Amino acid sequence: MNHSEKLDTYFTSKREEHLEQLKNFLRIPSISALSEHNGDMRTAAEWLKDSLHKAGLENLSIDETEGHPVVYGDWLHAEGKPTILFYGHYDVQPVDPLNLWESGPFEPEIRDNKLYARGSSDDKGQVFMHVLAVEALMKENGTLPVNIKFIIEGEEEVGSPSLEKYIEDNKEKLAADIIVISDTGMYGSGKPAVCYGLRGLAGVQIDVKGAKGDLHSGIYGGGVQNPIHAIADILASFHDKEGTIAVEGFYEDVRPLEEEERAAYEALNFDVEGLKEEIGVNELFGETGYSYLEQTWTRPTLEVNGVFGGFSGEGIKTVLPAEAGAKITCRLVPDQDPEDIVKKLKAHIEAHKPAGVTVTVSEFDKGKPFITPFDHPAIQAAGQSYEKVYGVPTAFTRMGGSIPIVAAFDEILNLPVVLMGFGLSSENFHAPNEHFHLENFDKGLRVIVDYYERVAAFSKDDLKK
Template sequence: MTFQSYFESRKTQHLQELKEWLSIPSISALSAHKQDVSRAAEWLSDALRLAGLEHVSIRETKGHPVVYADYLRDTNLPTVLVYGHYDVQPVDPLHLWETPPFEPNIRDGKLYARGATDDKGQLFLHIKAVEAFLAQGLPLPVNVKFCIEGEEEIGSPNLPAFLEQNRDMLAADYVLISDTSLLEKGRPAISTGLRGLCSMQISITTANTDLHSGSFGGGVPNALHAIVSLLDSLHDKQGRVAVAGFYDDVPGLSAMERDEFTKLAFDEEKLKQELGLDAMYGEDGYSFVERIGARPTLEINGLYGGFQGEGTKTVIPREAIAKITSRLVGTQKPQDILDKIERHLLAHVPTGARLTVKQLEKGNPFTIDPATPVLQKAADAYESVYGKRPVFTKDGGSIPIVEAFSRLLSVPVVLMGFGLPDENLHAPNEHFNLENFDYGLLTITTFLQLLAEKDK
């Protein structure tokens, strides 16, 4: 039986299993879902055992647990460490979901659920790829280890320490991750760079209580007015971040790099229409793909204060809160950028307001040379299945632990994604195209075989 016929014969069963996993609301950012995160880890460990993996265990951390498994048979074969995450993003705003986020639904060839593409669906492919060898009595062409965490969506706060403490257990020749996207439908891509990440929450307070806008309006500071003014100071009119020193460690784009971005032939006008936008936005002098792949950002992710209910409440709020993240490139360091942003905010606090800053996530940028031999093997695998050789891209998102894997284990990290850019990860109606579910399984099995051939 070929791998294609094997996967086709089990597709209904595999999708039903994935739906079970997706139905668990493993939202790591919300303490109310702590037990759900643990349930998702238990489901994963059971799935790994059923697939034939060995030494399956749930390893506790100071936060959510790490799930480990392996299948080790021949020290002469290369060892691949598969990383992924079983936690998911919050679902807000819930009313924008067409079907409930934790009631998986298939329509129009797409599987809709929170976590469908980020990252349960993509990680599931690796489990079933390994299972396909073992279930058919075929020798696994490589040694395999799995290291799956439950805190990626909150910045992997405990995984670096876990890696430090378990280097021998996790030692491998390559790290393999599927948590990125194709360039577009039918056009595979291999990411050779990920932006770093840092985040903070700020709070502006004014009076010691909310005040009646009729009795006090025009005479006392308004926390919402103050925070809007403060946040507006973070960018100039050309879309550049106005924080002093923000770009100090950002490399310029070479002519070769700009040429590579141009080869992507990205249709900005098409994207604008798909998103219902009248115009794009960003740092002046750069294209969309350059802005999201090779330039740093500073974004306001949440802003709230005052009355949030239906109707009107004539109040002057005493407090307003904002959540801020920056994506980092080059040699930017998360702590340095957070400190620079905090200094800027403190220097621009409006009169009558007080600022509190809480620094949060920190993740370093990652980059790898596309000429690395294992990346070329990955490209061969994509080409054999998709019929097109993948382009090498720089991804605008952040997977903070990727840089840590590369640095602490001193091995190449292969980012083989099977999502699509329009699958609404982190947004309502997240989904996974089932065409890439099918192709992903074949690409991964092909890649594992090619790795073994390389070492003969």
């Protein structure tokens, strides 16, 4: 029996035990957004530290931050071999609305070879797979093919407010050759993907104020500016009829799409008709001149997430509201800067502010975009590991969403980042009935151990950015 077969046998024989361990992890309601779960956050950190110890990792610690702690562990005895820094998170989203869950969010249950529980896909299941991969290699070989460091935080679901400082303060401790993150998804069922780019984020709230209080629309209407009309004018000014963003200078730093990337996206044969049916629309709409994948992966956006103001109850109320507003988020692409985009948004809003109102703009979430060349050896090796286990070619994709801390890792540690996820977009992460397809749990374990061994074949110079 060769090495690969031994590891396969190990995972098969330990499957039920591993799933029970994962269920115990999932039973901990580690909701970072709710202060009443602070004790559960500590419990989850302790559970992880104990699991890393059982897997054979050393130098274990629960490192305090201004928020929830970071769990750290390493194994550094592969002399001359590359070092992988693995990042994940142990916190989960709130579970509301509870009545839509078919089983308890913290009562893990397997149905149709899917594990249902909050955090099963995002991100406890994927984190624990890397712990089990290390454990398997240590049990079977007594050693690891590479050096490895684990950093698992407890604030990803609230924007990782403490992690950037932690990285800055621990640059030497976290020094590595590549960063591996499993907090993304595959291209589809049975279709593995390595993500090499994420969009950034810039969010603002626009508040429009008119009169000092609500006015009678019969007495004052037609003679006083209506803040809802004003916010509607501002929002309408953001795009032209073709879906292009009309904010001056918005596109000036956008990195053009490489023809090689465009060809790779075309080769994926994305099912546009299937998407329309899935989301319930009769046609798609986006920036002219780009395919849907290009629009959602490689082009920036400006989306209105919510509009508020006036009376919205049952019936009608003849009121001219005193205030109105909107919440906006922009998804950004390389080489856009969130601070620069917010400045341009403010200038645009000021230039298009109607008469008779005052307008204020409040800044919210910001995160820089991230991209690693998809021909980097660490990226290509991940694709080879997927292909070996899944038996199909790996897609190299960008992702329309944002993981702001990835750009911080990239900038502070200056390392290539490999996003190799095992989730599916249909798994309801952040929603009721979150689940994880156990086919990807089983195959993912084999992918990870194969990847660790492939990385061991590289020199440190091979892996430099």
